[in-house]
Amino acid sequence: MSAPLDLLVLGNAIVDVIARTEEDFLSAQGVPKGAMQLIDEARAEDLFAAMGPATIVSGGSGANTAVGAAILGAKTGFIGKVRDDELGGLFAHDLKATGVTFSVPAATDGPATARCFVLVTPDGERTMNTYLGACQGLSPADVDEATTAAARVVYLEGYLWDPPAAKDAFRKAVKIAHAAGNAVALTLSDAFCVGRYREEFLGLIRDGSIDILFANSAELQSLYETDDADAAVKALRDERDARGKHLLGLVTRSAEGSLVVRGGEIRAVEASPVHEVVDTTGAGDLFAAGFLAGHARGLDYATSARLGSLAAAEVIQHIGARPQHDLVALAKAQGLI
Secondary structure, eight states, X not given: OOOOEEEEEEOOOEEEEEEEOOHHHHHHHTOOTTOEEEOOHHHHHHHHHHSXXXXXXXXXXXXXXXXXXXXXXXXXXXXXXXXXXXXXXXXXXXXXXXXXXXXXXXXXXXXXXXXXXXXXXXXXXXXXXXXXXXXXXXXXXXXXXXXXXXXXXXXXXXXXXXXXXXXXXXXXXXXXXXXXXXXXXXEOOOHHHHHHHHHXXXXXXXXXXXXXXXXEHHHHHHHTTOXXXXXXXXXXXXXXXXXXXXXXXXXXXXXXXXXXXXXXXXXXXXXXXXXXXOOOTTXXXXXXXXXXXXXXXXXXXXXXXXHHHHHHHHHTTSSSSSOOXXXXXXXXXXXXX
């Protein structure tokens, strides 16, 4: 039997290529500021050639969450697909070095390991251009039944909904997790992602596939097709699945903190202080990491959300979506753990 996990993440296995840039570069390249768009390999090569000096680090939304949760003491695993190339080896090494279990075999042929070109403007906003590459090879065969059944929470990144076979992998994971009496979480990932798959995401919520939902205000407004942030939160508050059950919703609101939406009630949680916003890449990923790590420790929802805010605050004060400071020490200093 597989060792129990607090968290098992299904996500795109991506290596981030991060560069600072000016807004006129975004305009010249024709990329919408603050969004994530998918690109092909030829466009990836052209964009890389046009970018300035870059930092190359392992990334991917779900993988960032897995790493953050592991750093905070949660027993964490990751399911994603890389190629047996240099970047694939880097990705696997970085996950395992932080204590995340990662045993999905690398592809031996086909597209290269995925890359995300992250362009960071002076205001800290990140614009992402993603070549999915080997990510698209993730399939139900990569979802190990024993490992999935042993995870207290199975977590899906919304971006994973782009590769068709990955949808089947997640549906398999949902079925296994619920059969074992465990929870399933979804992060909406990006407002443009929600725009592509709104009906499918609502379907997952309403058919009972999802127990925990992570979203920022823009993503939630896209989900419910409203310009009113409060109306979107109220729609989430009133959301019930086919059995009449409320889900647990976590809504991040940048400097305004977060909301815990549960059982028809909404509770506001303050944001952690931030000295300077350098790069917002990974803020939502690390919020989810902190919340789920707190949940694994048995903390109440509000305290778990504060732990998420602390992790998010740390990651936006430097380049890159992985923590650079001791999150456990920071959490202890604030009396959260």
